[in-house]
Amino acid sequence: MDQLIQHLVNTAILGGTYALLGIGLTLIFGIMNVVNFTHGALYTVGAYLMYLAVAALGLNFFLALPVAILGGLLFGAAIEILLLRPFRGQDIDTTMLVMIGAGIALQSGTLWIFGGVAKAIPSPFPEAPLQIGPVSVSWLRLFVLGAALALIGLAYALINRTKLGLAMRAAFQDADTAALMGVNVRRIYTATFAMGSALAAAAGALLGPVYVVYPQMGGLAELKAFAIVILGGLGNVTGAAIGGFILALAEELGAGYVSSGYRDAMGFLIIIAVLLYKPTGLFAKAERIG
Amino acid sequence: MSRLLPLALLAALVALPLALGPSPYLLNALIVTGILTIGALSLNLLLGFTGQLSLGHIAFFGIGAYVSALTSLGFEVDLGFGYRIVHEPWPAAVGFGLATLAAGACGWLIGRLSFRVRGAYFVIVTISFAEVVRLVALNWVELTQGPLALTGIPAITLGLPGIGTWTLRTKLQNYYLVLAVGTLCWLVVARLVGSRFGRAMRGLKENESLALSVGINATRTLTVAAVISAAMAGAAGSLYAHYLRIIDPDVFAFTTTVSMVIMVVAGGKGTLMGPVVGGLIFGLLPVALRPVMAPEAQWIVYGLVLIVILFVMPRGIVPGLADLVRRRPARPAPVLEPSPVVQR
């Protein structure tokens, strides 16, 4: 019983970070129809920016966080303008390959600059966990969960409550019509990609201190992010958030009660099952007909 | 012209080892490139001709490698409930055949799936499939030895009754084996694309509703394409296992699928020569870069070369060069390379 409760608490903590990873990707996927293979690299970049800010510049932990996120934002904007804009109108495979190329270059770049040795980011939270009955949770991870939920809320508000968000949703529905209605689609795309990248960098900056920072950290994160996005339905921010928690639950229970060797398989098996049952994801909105 | 080009390339590849002289290192690079190119050829059948992007293509390759290796090494597995399977080693050539069949069977599964889920969803289903297969290979230690790797895989032996057997141990023999299998796969793709079946694939890719309305059975066509594609990838995996003589769950690495996709798209998807040209370039690029720069820089250049090619020739090298030769601007929509359909 205690073990089960601990698994559920772990699920909440892990799910928050998965959700954060997923929503950045789902935005770009849904609105721009770009399979963003730099998502993992941007996650890594966010973590290294956090490391630079805290360890090298000696910045305060809470001050370094927005710096890293801002860095991710600028990185994303640059990638969009330099690499995606020239390929607008090409099919999805071409832009995907461009993103793969950029991802390879970015990842090797971090390896070249920082070397392969993992870096740790010190955090201001106490080492001793919060103990409630049989369950323990680290303070840092509680903070990460809170920050992730706050960022998800912020992204949600931006999409649903602002003019920019309205334009983004319009572009998601139909880019051509949105352009006719006077939406500057080019700028929307840049904003979307920058925002998605900032969320990826935020995930990296938040998880860097929880885990360690190394050049290949984005690889597995990226695969999981894709899984979450599909689980939640393309372009569906709420769906991605829920998808993150479902994946976390499947992994926790899979590892706890089935076999830890198949922990990562759980998530993928769920995806196959879900897509066979409902080929557009669990929370997909109805697609237009015709 | 377009019919002479493949023949000229084949002649060049046949003659290449003579020109290279005794350079086993380059020959080795060519063999590995050749095996990956067969993978790219098979991927092109799905991605280029039906428009379905399988990012789990390595699953078929890996299944082929494992089936072939286990067939020729033998194994003993406890299935539970008192059932045991004991398999004595069979010749590697049989393994090659079984690998092709097993991978094809998995392709059938994925082909059925592809009728239900398309586009990005299909991409993720295939990635998931490949990951699950990798994790099974990793964790079913009794059968696959898991991460401990299958070692001592025998070389392929070709035998003809009455004439005797011939074991392919040397580089040169393996090179010609890979070249022969590759040429065969290329011919299969060319024949298919030029046939009624190939027209059905193209119809489905370009305008599915219209294709259905002229009586094309989408499920059957996509399934057959997936089966043939997977079988070829399985054959490539088998060649890989018997050439390298060791495999571990790393053969399922996602990056290998990415390499194959790069070869297909950069070379020109939906063309017959694209995967071959892309395969040669991106298979040999790392070899060329190795002596020139630091390891990390090699990868950066690899990524940048990919971006530049797509920038200059968005539809890939083969269609891009064809446009240059014809001296006319690139058209936005992809045009199929003149295939043997048109005039025989």
Place this chain on the structure above:
Amino acid sequence: MSPILSVDHAGVRFGGLVAIADLHFDVQPGEIVSLIGPNGAGKTTAFNVMTGFLKPSQGEVRFRGTSLKGLQPHEITRLGLARTFQRTSVFADDTVFDNVMIGLHRQGGRMSRAPLLDALLGRAGASERALRERAAALIDWVGLSARAQERAGALAYGEQRLVGVALALATEPAMLLLDEPVSGMNASETRVFVRLIRQIRERGITVLLVEHDMPMVMEVSDRIVVLNYGRLIAEGPPAAIRSDPAVIEAYLGQGSAARRAAAEAQGCEAQGSVSEAAHA
């Protein structure tokens, strides 16, 4: 004579929206029948139900006495019911010739039990040659011989429609459904197309078309079926439809363009000319 196509109390709902309600009509062999109605009346939905692209929520469609219930589009085509499409009527990246070759998918291969194997072994040569000849003949028949080696997507709109018809005819149908075949065509092209429709009938193929161009519909049809808000409101020969109060009411209820279309339908007998005004 038994009808070649019967729409038997078919209905389609999308969620709460009724696209077709209780549609019921027959088409006799050898007829040219038009399905008309204001925008959103459910004409294309009806086509999609007849060709298996949509499953009816009630009722059924029978073709030559066979129920089409549960059949896939390609299976319905194989029964001899072919269709064209309103917007994308060609395989844009292929040549006109290859388009028709794709259309001939089901033809000429039936003598072989393993067409795939034949293709791999290069044994399909003879049947391929036969297919080529048929493709050339079809292209010639719709009058596109000069364009055979051009990319279909690069052709003029009207010519693409002709390719669409050639594609549909390649399946050797007993009945052909044409979805707004002359929209976007100029007057002379439309005139040519009307002649083509009659020639199709002369080949023994029954024709059902959806069209907005009232003068053209009045000129070519033996019989007209009128839909509004998913319901059948009138059925009969052109002369009767022209003066049917329910039909006039339906079109007057629409915008000015539709009203003009209705007015033209009234006056076209006097003019006798074909115009292209009816695109609301």
Place this chain on the structure above:
Amino acid sequence: MTGRFTLTTAILLALAATGARADAIRIGVNEPLTGPFAASGTYVVNGARIAADEINARGGVLGKKIELVVEDNKSNPTEAAAVAEKLITSDKTPVLMGAWGSSLTLAVMPKLADYEVPMLVETSSSGKITTSGNPFVFRISPPSALEAETFAPMVAKLGMKKVDFLVLNNDFGRGAATDFGKMLKDKGVQVGLVEIMDQGAQDMSAQLAKLKASDSDTIMVTSAVDQLVLLFKQMAALGLKKRVITTGGSQNPDQIIAQAGSAADGTMHLTTFLPWIPEKTPDPKATETFIAEWKRRGYEFAGVTESFRGYDGIRAIAHAIERAGKPEPAAIAKAFWSVDFTGLNGPIRFAKSGPAGRESGQSKPDVYLIEIKDGRVVVPTL
């Protein structure tokens, strides 16, 4: 960072020097410099370079300088085999060192047999390497069975009753679980759970929650240092307080102390090198020189537990070449059997292992148990 650029420059210089120093004796080095194992592979190469420079400063081998031809195997078995091919046939190196991970080494081995060129294996732990009948393989790192055998006498002293395992899902982790499990059962210790984690996995809380609920007194962990840091942090976060013993020799206690902080306090580690207490190593003087040079070159101290193997590997190869009397593969392969000197972690001399007639060489290094106490490495008194 300087370390990286030094390495790059060195590689470029080495390449530039190719041909110009045709009289030098070349040693092929096949290591992962990119990909998941990049950090460790780079450390090993750094150690190898120190050894080569030291040997050359003393006049080289057989009167000639030695020259390392370093190639990146990209942490990928196919590449590892290709690199071996290149080193042997195109660079004509008569002897190799490599290839860090077991699957990398196993992929290289058929090439060694094909070309009859010997390789010194410096890190890989899979038992298969020395039992598959490849007479061109000479290993200085201990396979897990050997490590378990050395640890056996300490089991009773530690008072272990029931042990759970948490291991990496590769040959290294699975091999350790099997071999240590067998040894513990022989000693009458119960073996409980065997939990698996993926290479590159960052969140092990599910496995740890399960281990927390078990009734074992000790958890034996086998993984590389980065994952160990994460594990200790996550154990602390879960309030998991059991005795932890890590195995495998890739732990790097300094990095653990620096990155896991107090979470690592009380953890025990089986390691093959004691750089923190040079005076307790078999050759204190050599250890001190090596560490001094390592620091002088500006490398992170944490790297020495990985890099000493590269250092010892090259030294062993130099000994073999010296004894062979000529830089030829067959002679060197034969001479490896008579290598006998004291490395940084014990005597290096090769015992026969594997099927008769085709034995591989296996050296038996020392294994030490250390404990992290108050942020320092100590040798526990048992």
